[in-house]
Amino acid sequence: MFFERPESGERAILVHIELASEADRENPRELEELALSAGADPVEFLTGTRADPSPKFFLGKGKVAELTELVQAHEAELVIFNHALSPAQERNLERELHCRVLDRTGLILDIFAQRARTHEGKLQVELAQLEHISTRLVRGWTHLERQKGGIGLRGPGETQLETDRRLLRARIKSILKRLEKVRKQRDQGRRARKRAEVPTVSLVGYTNAGKSTLFNSLTTAEVYAADQLFATLDPTLRKIELADVGQAILADTVGFIRHLPHKLVEAFRATLQETIEASLLLHVIDCYDEERLGHIEQVEQVLDEIGAGDVPVLQVYNKIDRIEGAEPRVDRDENGVPWRVWVSAATGEGLALLLDVISERLGEEMYHERMRLTPTDGNLRAQLYAQGAVLQEEVDEQGDMVLEVRLQMKDFKRILSRLGIRQEQYLSETVD
Numbered sequence: 372m373f374f375e376r377p378e379s380g381e382r383a384i385l386v387h388i389e390l391a392s393e394a395d396r397e398n399p400r401e402l403e404e405l406a407l408s409a410g411a412d413p414v415e416f417l418t419g420t421r422a423d424p425s426p427k428f429f430l431g432k433g434k435v436a437e438l439t440e441l442v443q444a445h446e447a448e449l450v451i452f453n454h455a456l457s458p459a460q461e462r463n464l465e466r467e468l469h470c471r472v473l474d475r476t477g478l479i480l481d482i483f484a485q486r487a488r489t490h491e492g493k494l495q496v497e498l499a500q501l502e503h504i505s506t507r508l509v510r511g512w513t514h515l516e517r518q519k520g521g522i523g524l525r526g527p528g529e530t531q532l533e534t535d536r537r538l539l540r541a542r543i544k545s546i547l548k549r550l551e552k553v554r555k556q557r558d559q560g561r562r563a564r565k566r567a568e569v570p571t572v573s574l575v576g577y578t579n580a581g582k583s584t585l586f587n588s589l590t591t592a593e594v595y596a597a598d599q600l601f602a603t604l605d606p607t608l609r610k611i612e613l614a615d616v617g618q619a620i621l622a623d624t625v626g627f628i629r630h631l632p633h634k635l636v637e638a639f640r641a642t643l644q645e646t647i648e649a650s651l652l653l654h655v656i657d658c659y660d661e662e663r664l665g666h667i668e669q670v671e672q673v674l675d676e677i678g679a680g681d682v683p684v685l686q687v688y689n690k691i692d693r694i695e696g697a698e699p700r701v702d703r704d705e706n707g708v709p710w711r712v713w714v715s716a717a718t719g720e721g722l723a724l725l726l727d728v729i730s731e732r733l734g735e736e737m738y739h740e741r742m743r744l745t746p747t748d749g750n751l752r753a754q755l756y757a758q759g760a761v762l763q764e765e766v767d768e769q770g771d772m773v774l775e776v777r778l779q780m781k782d783f784k785r786i787l788s789r790l791g792i793r794q795e796q797y798l799s800e801t802v803d
Contacts, residue, residue, distance in 0.1 A: 383411040384441050387453040388430065389420040397475065397629065398662065402453040404579075405475075409482050414445045428467065429460045435467060442468050451478055458507045476503060479628065491553045498546045505539055557644065570733050571620045572611075573646045573682075575674065576655035577666035578626030581689040585655055585716035586623040589726070613730040615779070617759070622649065627673045629665070647679045651732055658688035658697075658713065685732055686711040687725065692718045699724050708732075739777040742797055746770065754786045 383406055387399040399418065406413050419434050428435050429452065442450065449471050450464070456474040464472040473481070480500050487493045574582045590609035607623045624646055646652065654670060656663055667686075674680050691697035692715040699721025702711040709728045714721030744752055752772060755761050760778035767773055776783075787794050 381410065381412045381449075382445060382447045383413050383449040383451050384415045384417060384438065384445065384447045385413050385451050385453065386417045386430075386438065388418070388424070388434075390424060390454075391420070391422045392424075397453045399453060401629065402451065402475070405478050405482065406451055409478060409485070411449065411451070414447060415441050417441060424454070424460075427460065427463055429454065429456055429464070435464075439468055442470055449473060451475075461507065491550070494546050494550050494553070498543065498550065501539060501543050501546070505536070505543075554644075569618055569620055570616065570650035571622060571648065572651045572653060572729060572733070573622040573624060573649035574653050574655055575624060575646055575670060575679075576626060576653075576687075577657070577670055578628050580626065580655045580657045580660075580666070581716050582626060582655045583623055585653075585687065585689060585714075586621065588716050588719060588722055590621055611726075613726060613733065615734045615777070616730050619650075619729075619733065622646070627670045629669045643677045643679070646674070647677060647682070649679075649682055651729065652679065652682050652684045653687050653729075654684050655687045655689050657690050659690045659693040683732065685709065685728065688713045689716050691715045691720060701728055734779060738780045738783040738798075740797075741773055741775050743767070744772045744774060746772075748772075750790055751786070751792065754790065758782060758786065 385399075385402055385406060387397065387402055399416070403413055403416070417434070417438055419430070421431065425431055430438065438450065441447065447470060450468060450473070452472065452474045454474060455476055456464070456472070461472050461474065480496070480503055483496045484500065487496045574586055576582050586607065586609070590611055609621050611619050611621050613619050624643065652674070654667070656667060660666065671680070674682075688711060691699065691713050697713065699715075700713050701709045701724060702713075703709050709731060712721060712725045712728050714725050716722070752761075752774070755774065755776055755778075758778055760776050760782075761774050762777055763775040765773050783797075784794060787797065
């Protein structure tokens with residue numbers, strides 16, 4: 372006889388097994404942070420070692436018995452594994468333990484379900500959940516409409532969809548169509564920015580590195596920021612003003628994590644498109660975190676996976692306020708190009724320096740000259756003023772206007788082309 376699902380699942384036992392076959396092992400501390408972010412109350416942490424996972428239970432018989440005793444002793448309603456479980460393993464464990472079992476992927480999906488706020492974000496989470504559930508339809512209950520909102524149970528809310536494969540496929544197809552519409556709307560916005568040649572700077576980084584805090588500090592926005600994993604899920608775009616560049620778009624995106632479930636990467640491809648097509652990526656790194664090198668590697672792997680591996684990157688070492696004696700600074704490569712900036716998003720230290728470096732990385736060849744215009748060049752003068760490129764103006768003895776101009780070379784060439792003026796007339800002529 373199958374067990375009935377409990378209505379809540381806050382009291383949780385965490386399970387982490389060191390496997391000799393795993394080259395890239397999960398972090399036990401990260402599992403606890405994920406569980407806390409999901410709202411769980413971890414009451415016990417079961418650890419152990421195995422050469423390979425058991426096909427039936429993932430654990431050996433002895434560990435299963437030990438886990439059963441822990442569940443009964445703590446009256447736990449949920450067991451969370453820091454591993455990916457097969458549907459059969461998950462089902463067998465639930466029958467043995469008489470409580471719900473959740474693997475790492477299911478836990479991350481649940482956190483995403485809690486964090487989604489926008490229509491697009493909710494659709495993307497629902498798609499990832501349905502695709503994950505589709506492999507786990509045969510379980511120890513009759514219908515998932517008994518879901519009451521516990522951890523791992525924040526499903527899409529469609530009654531009996533999960534027990535009917537035909538309806539499940541229909542729902543997935545419907546969500547894909549709606550997401551395609553959202554993607555087209557986003558593409559229109561990106562094309563408009565490209566036509567206006569507005570650069571996009573996208574924040575990326577391991578979850579809880581301080582991206583949203585940095586975003587708020589740079590844009591005076593009010594994006595939700597908290598000391599927890601995946602505090603922000605939905606992308607947010609804001610305009611910023613950069614010296615020598617002008618207006619740019621700053622995008623805050625979802626944080627990455629070790630072994631981010633592939634279903635989530637696929638579902639959030641539309642959101643991550645802002646990263647793929649960005650002019651510059653700000654890779655935000657918690658410089659105080661002992662695991663930062665591993666986190667950098669994980670972020671770079673996800674960037675490669677989504678097709679953003681070739682986008683220029685500027686590392687932002689955040690949280691220098693936690694390191695005694697650390698000061699804002701810029702690290703440059705052998706060619707003098709800045710590749711890392713040390714800042715504190717919380718205190719504001721180094722943010723002005725960061726904006727200068729972003730301008731430097733985005734700024735292409737600059738046109739900074741003193742040029743002479745005759746009274747017949749009024750259109751060109753007006754365009755330069757409209758661009759905010761005129762630093763100083765004076766009239767010489769002949770009645771000509773001498774302007775000190777500074778703007779990006781591409782913008783100056785575009786103005787000359789728009790007015791039908793030969794580039795050689797001004798690009799080769801300067802006034803001493």
